[in-house]
Ligand code: C2E
């Protein structure tokens with residue numbers, strides 16, 4: 127699948143585009159058009175509580191509903207969006223859509239269901255980012271603590287003082303902040319202590335290895351222990367098997383996300399899940 131291609135992304139990309147007789151310039155024009163014509167669409171992957179496995183939130187994941195090529199994952203266009211300088215526009219669009227959607231869940235149902243939104247380093251580093259978040263929240267009417275912003279470790283590394291100030295401003299708004307893909311960057315565990323974040327999302331790459339005979343199990347167990355001692359929520363993403371689920375539940379993570387529970391779902395399917403009270407639906411979306 128496309129997002130497994132990793133380092134060869136661009137080659138893969140070119141091959142696909144040749145087949146469709148698209149040039150890179152053509153792609154760039156298409157991406158600009160896609161933003162104007164709102165061809166980007168959010169899917170929502172439900173996130174479940176430990177134990178009872180009830181839906182407690184969903185992560186918004188952007189897709190490009192291309193008029194000819196169907197639904198494309200971010201691995202096929204994110205780099206180019208960044209390269210074109212369009213990432214802040216996309217982030218803003220995603221943030222607005224996700225907050226509007228989560229407000230709908232909030233109005234229609236009592237359930238406490240939050241929305242997690244990925245924010246690129248470029249957007250997060252902007253001086254006015256907290257103001258943008260405040261404006262979007264206000265416009266949507268969403269209760270602030272229902273919004274969780276996911277930033278990657280590298281965004282939190284740049285200028286430490288500025289980062290910490292930005293995090294405090296976000297926290298003052300009442301929104302939550304998660305460190306996404308934790309464990310893949312360079313930040314040390316002691317750095318974590320200084321960051322006013324709420325949640326730690328353990329990177330999917332660890333999930334594959336916790337059951338094997340590798341040091342990863344010990345590393346992840348230590349990360350969970352530390353995070354919990356700092357009062358952080360811990361989320362495991364990329365849970366695909368019931369043995370992985372058992373391992374993470376045993377080690378005390380708070381929330382779980384992965385194909386075992388559900389793929390990212392179209393907006394209406396997530397609405398339906400919320401309406402049904404967020405019961406576990408292991409087969410949803412597959
Ligand atoms: P991420 O934020 O770490 O999102 C989790 C990714 O893991 C998603 O891929 C999700 O579909 C995938 N995933 C979830 N559970 C499983 C599982 O059990 N097995 C496997 N193999 N994969 C699983 P997706 O949607 O392709 O997104 C990839 C990355 O693109 C995201 O990683 C995030 O960094 C970025 N991204 C996605 N949507 C947005 C967005 O709206 N804005 C920004 N700035 N970045 C986004």
Ligand code: MG
Nearest residue numbers: 185244276306
């Ligand atoms: Mg994420």
Ligand code: MG
Nearest residue numbers: 306307327363
């Ligand atoms: Mg992640």
Ligand code: MG
Nearest residue numbers: 306307329330
């Ligand atoms: Mg990721």
